[in-house]
Amino acid sequence: MSFIKKEDFAKNQLDNNTMRDIHILHDLLKKQCPNLHAKRLSSLMVATQSLLDGQHLSLTELGRNISGSVAPKHNIKRIDRLLGNNxxxxxxxxxxxxxxxLLCGANPMPVVLVDWSDVREQLRHLTLRASVSVQGRSVTLYERVFSFGEYNSPVSHNPFLRELASILPSGCCPLIVTDAGYRNPWFREVEKHGWFWLGRVRGDVGFKRKKRKTPMIKMVNFQG
Structure with a gap:
């Protein structure tokens, strides 16, 4: 009779569960996204498996953590070709x-949170992300990376909103929620899509009602 260590057994169980999840994901994507090329889908699943195994999301680490007998340098080139595939x-x-x-199909008016975040804390590239709350957790709905020079401007906002509109289910009218920093051009663009918006203001930023000549109303923080 042979024995296996408890930690080895747990690792084997985790590996088996991961492989099962990858197979399920592969079959779902193949069925739901028929335009996705079979070979690219296969490479995408290999990269996903590598990420789950190695827990590091970078081109080099994804290549190094691919299991099998192929040399790491060839796997790194494989990931490079995948990430650079137009x-x-x-x-x-x-x-x-x-x-x-899956996230919004049963909800005609989802609350979508939009915010910027730095990709690697070096301010070279930033991610503009739209997410929804699922059981208290933020789940990414759509995201896109822009250069720092495109940060918080129509150059990034407009294509982001167009692509967000293209992925939402038909008849979906989201409430777009943003933190401080977004100005009138953003809100106008949101309205062009027929959506609702809710934005936070702070500092010297304020608002006034449409077609009124009254001065800008400043927001005041009340303490209670």
């Missing part, structure tokens, strides 16, 4: 559409 970048919207149907 067709995959176009097909990614199909994946977002499928995910959006």
């Amino acid at each position: 067709n995959l970048h176009n097909e990614r919207l199909d994946i977002y559409r499928w995910h959006a149907r």
Whole structure:
């Protein structure tokens, strides 16, 4: 009779569960995103498996953590080709559409939180992300990376909103919620899509009612 260590048994169980999840995800994407090329889908699942195994999200680490007998340098090149594939970048919207149907299909007016975040804390690239709350957790609905020079401007906001509109289910009218920092051009663009918005103001930023000549109303923080 042979014995296996408790920690080894737990690891094997985790590996088996991960492989099962990858197979389920592969089958779902193949069915729900028929435009996704079979070979790119296969490479995408390999990268996903590598991420779950290695817990590091970078081109080099994704390549190094691919299991198998292939040399790491070849796996790194494989990941490089995958991430640089223009067709995959176009097909990614199909994946977002499928995910959006799962998250918003039964909710005609989801509350969508939009915010900026730094990719690697170096202010070279930033992510503009739309997310929804699911059982108290923030789940990404759509996101896109922009250069720092495009931060918080129509150059980034307008295409982001267009692509967000393209992935949302038909008949979906979200409430877009933003923190302070977003100005009139953003809110006008949101309204062009027929959506509602809720924005936070602070400091010297205020508002006035439409078609009124009264001065700008400043927001005051009340302490109670």
